[in-house]
Amino acid sequence: MAARLAEKNGYTNVKVFHAGVPAWTQAGLPLISTAQFVNDRLGYLVVIDTRGEAAAKQGHIQGAVAIPLDRIVKEKEQFPVDRKAYLVLYSDHTDLDKLAPVVKQISSWGYQRVFILDGGYQGWLKANGPIQKDLVRTKIFYLPRPHPGEITGDEFMNIVNNQPPDKLILDVRTLAETSAGMLPGAVNIPVDALSGRLGELPKDKEIIVHCRTGLRAEMGYNILRNAKFNTRFLNDKVEILENRVFCCFK
Amino acid sequence: MDGLRSWRGLALWMGLILLAGASPALADGGGMISASCLKCHNDYKDKANVVGGEFQSLSNQAKSIQVEVGDRNEVIKFNDNTKVENVPALKELKKPVPVMVYFEQQGSDRVATLVKAKPVIKVPEAQQLSVQQVQELMTKSPEQGKYLLVDSRPPAHYQEGHLAGAINMPFGNMPDMMDKLPKDKSTLLVFYCGGFR
Numbered sequence: 001m002a003a004r005l006a007e008k009n010g011y012t013n014v015k016v017f018h019a020g021v022p023a024w025t026q027a028g029l030p031l032i033s034t035a036q037f038v039n040d041r042l043g044y045l046v047v048i049d050t051r052g053e054a055a056a057k058q059g060h061i062q063g064a065v066a067i068p069l070d071r072i073v074k075e076k077e078q079f080p081v082d083r084k085a086y087l088v089l090y091s092d093h094t095d096l097d098k099l100a101p102v103v104k105q106i107s108s109w110g111y112q113r114v115f116i117l118d119g120g121y122q123g124w125l126k127a128n129g130p131i132q133k134d135l136v137r138t139k140i141f142y143l144p145r146p147h148p149g150e151i152t153g154d155e156f157m158n159i160v161n162n163q164p165p166d167k168l169i170l171d172v173r174t175l176a177e178t179s180a181g182m183l184p185g186a187v188n189i190p191v192d193a194l195s196g197r198l199g200e201l202p203k204d205k206e207i208i209v210h211c212r213t214g215l216r217a218e219m220g221y222n223i224l225r226n227a228k229f230n231t232r233f234l235n236d237k238v239e240i241l242e243n244r245v246f247c248c249f250k
Numbered sequence: 251m252d253g254l255r256s257w258r259g260l261a262l263w264m265g266l267i268l269l270a271g272a273s274p275a276l277a278d279g280g281g282m283i284s285a286s287c288l289k290c291h292n293d294y295k296d297k298a299n300v301v302g303g304e305f306q307s308l309s310n311q312a313k314s315i316q317v318e319v320g321d322r323n324e325v326i327k328f329n330d331n332t333k334v335e336n337v338p339a340l341k342e343l344k345k346p347v348p349v350m351v352y353f354e355q356q357g358s359d360r361v362a363t364l365v366k367a368k369p370v371i372k373v374p375e376a377q378q379l380s381v382q383q384v385q386e387l388m389t390k391s392p393e394q395g396k397y398l399l400v401d402s403r404p405p406a407h408y409q410e411g412h413l414a415g416a417i418n419m420p421f422g423n424m425p426d427m428m429d430k431l432p433k434d435k436s437t438l439l440v441f442y443c444g445g446f447r
Contacts, residue, residue, distance in 0.1 A: 225322065
């Protein structure tokens with residue numbers, strides 16, 4: 001462990017913040033994100049320019065929404081529904097003392113991923129992050145980043161409705177569940193039997209896996225992927241009632 | 251009778267060979283233990299019937315768990331005989347706890363016999379700092395307070411969000427990074443990571 005290693009190297013005053021990051025964020029205390037992290041995830045996080053619209057017009061992080069610091073709390077209504085959304089606040093510099101109280105406020109609404117940009121806008125410029133001028137967003141817009149292998153609900157329903165010949169829908173629910181109805185054209189192999197029945201599946205089609213909630217679909221996807229099938233899965237809810245399909249309300 | 255027995259034996263062996271060949275676990279030839287586990291458990295590198303990585307999810311209906319190993323997930327079944335260590339029960343496992351899963355190949359399935367969660371590291375109370383103590387320390391700059399915060403987590407976690415002023419020394423790479431620590435060995439070093447469970 002790290003502290004022991006430091007002691008072995010002669011350090012005499014070594015402590016451990018044992019509760020670590022989870023306890024820190026739970027207390028509503030701020031964490032600092034690097035420009036690299038924000039840049040890698042750009043488009044899939046809410047970046048809030050707290051300097052106000054006039055400063056943002058001179059230049060802001062690409063896609064950032066301009067909300068002056070003193071107005072953020074009043075804009076609670078337009079924050080994403082998803083409490084796991086990534087939210088990054090920035091000012092001109094790190095400005096920890098200025099931003100920390102707002103981070104605490106936003107965390108108290110249940111958001112678990114509220115960060116402050118390291119070095120603020122000046123740090124972003126130094127890191128050559130992409131910027132925009134003039135056109136400033138004033139409404140929050142959040143898009144979660146899709147996980148590898150996931151298919152969107154829209155594409156999934158397109159496949160269900162149009163049955164393209166190069167796709168196969170694989171239903172990995174139990175027999176008890178599928179007896180109440182299955183999607184048109186779908187093949188059923190319960191996920192717990194899948195490893196033993198791989199021979200039943202074609203290698204020349206993309207296999208789209210679904211279940212009732214997405215959890216077992218992901219397992220099915222991983223079993224197929226590890227066996228070198230071409231596959232994706234629906235990480236969403238599907239219900240089939242009287243031959244009608246209800247999808248994507250997770 | 252003897253002839254029949256040996257014929258059965260031969261069939262059994264052929265079956266086993268076929269099963270071994272079809273085992274999905276080895277489909278991509280990748281190791282079954284993640285690189286981050288191997289940093290401390292290098293002796294597990296070529297161990298058979300163990301998957302090591304970060305626990306991802308559990309499905310009661312599929313009686314299966316998923317473990318992230320490198321860039322893929324392995325799916326392993328469990329049953330009532332599956333033993334657990336360092337957590338009260340399988341359902342108490344929470345992402346992202348590192349686990350070692352010992353399994354038996356049963357036909358085309360891998361069935362877990364033991365799921366071992368990474369044990370909580372014990373630190374003497376006198377050496378621990380609380381949230382409040384760290385907060386208090388941080389009211390001074392590292393230079394003023396003569397301290398350094400060290401984040402022991404992997405770089406991706408540090409990049410996402412770290413305590414202000416902390417440096418990143420991922421535990422596995424620490425021996426090669428000792429020069430990042432202050433020269434003055436009486437400096438207060440505060441290590442932290444993803445916390446105990």
